[in-house]
Amino acid sequence: KAGVTQTPRYLIKTRGQQVTLSCSPISGHRSVSWYQQTPGQGLQFLFEYFSETQRNKGNFPGRFSGRQFSNSRSEMNVSTLELGDSALYLCASSPRDSHSGTGELFFGEGSRLTVL
C-alpha cells in the first residue's frame, strides 16, 4: 500500500511569492491534515480536511489556505510568502477524522520550503 505522497519535496521561493503544495493520502483515507514543522516551534497544526470539508484550523494567518478534492487529495497554498514561512510542511492522512480522537496519523516525507 502506497504511503502519503507529497510534492514537491523541496522548493525555494522569494518573499511575496505564493506556493502550492500537494498531498496524496493513503488509499482509502479521507482525512488529511497539514502541519508546519520548524526547529523553534516544532510541529504546528495548520488545518484538517475530511470529505472535502475543512474540519479544523490552527492559529495561522489567512495567507495559509487549503482544500481537498473528491479523491481525497489535498493542496495547501501560502500567499505573500514571508521569511518566517520557511519550514517543513508535513501532510498526514488518517482513515478517520479528528472527531474520532484516535490520533493515528500517517505522515508524508514533507515539502521543505525555503523563502529567500
Added chain:
Amino acid sequence: QKEVEQNSGPLSVPEGAIASLNCTYSDRVSQSFFWYRQYSGKSPELIMSIYSNGDKEDGRFTAQLNKASQYVSLLIRDSQPSDSATYLCAVWGYSGGGADGLTFGKGTHLIIQP
C-alpha cells in the same frame, strides 16, 4: 489553547537501560494521548496511544497516563541504539470550537549510547 511541554534533551541513556520520556499538558479536557517517533530527516510515526489513566504496554514500550496530574510518559525498556530519535508527545481533545487537531510537544531528543 493547548500547550504540550517536553524536555528537549538531549537525553542520553546507555544501551540496555530504561529510557524515560515525560510530557505535561495544559488542557484538562484533553482526551487522547500519543507518542510519535521521528528519526532525523524523517517524518513522525505513531508508536503508542493511550486514552485512560494507567499503563499501556506494547513490546518494549510502556505509556503511562495520569490525567489528574496532566502527565504522560513513555518508557522504553532494553534501549537499543535504533531507539535514538526525537520523541513527540501529542494530545487531542475538544475545545470550544469542536474537535481540535493534534497538538504536539516540541519533542525530546533521545540518544542511546552503545
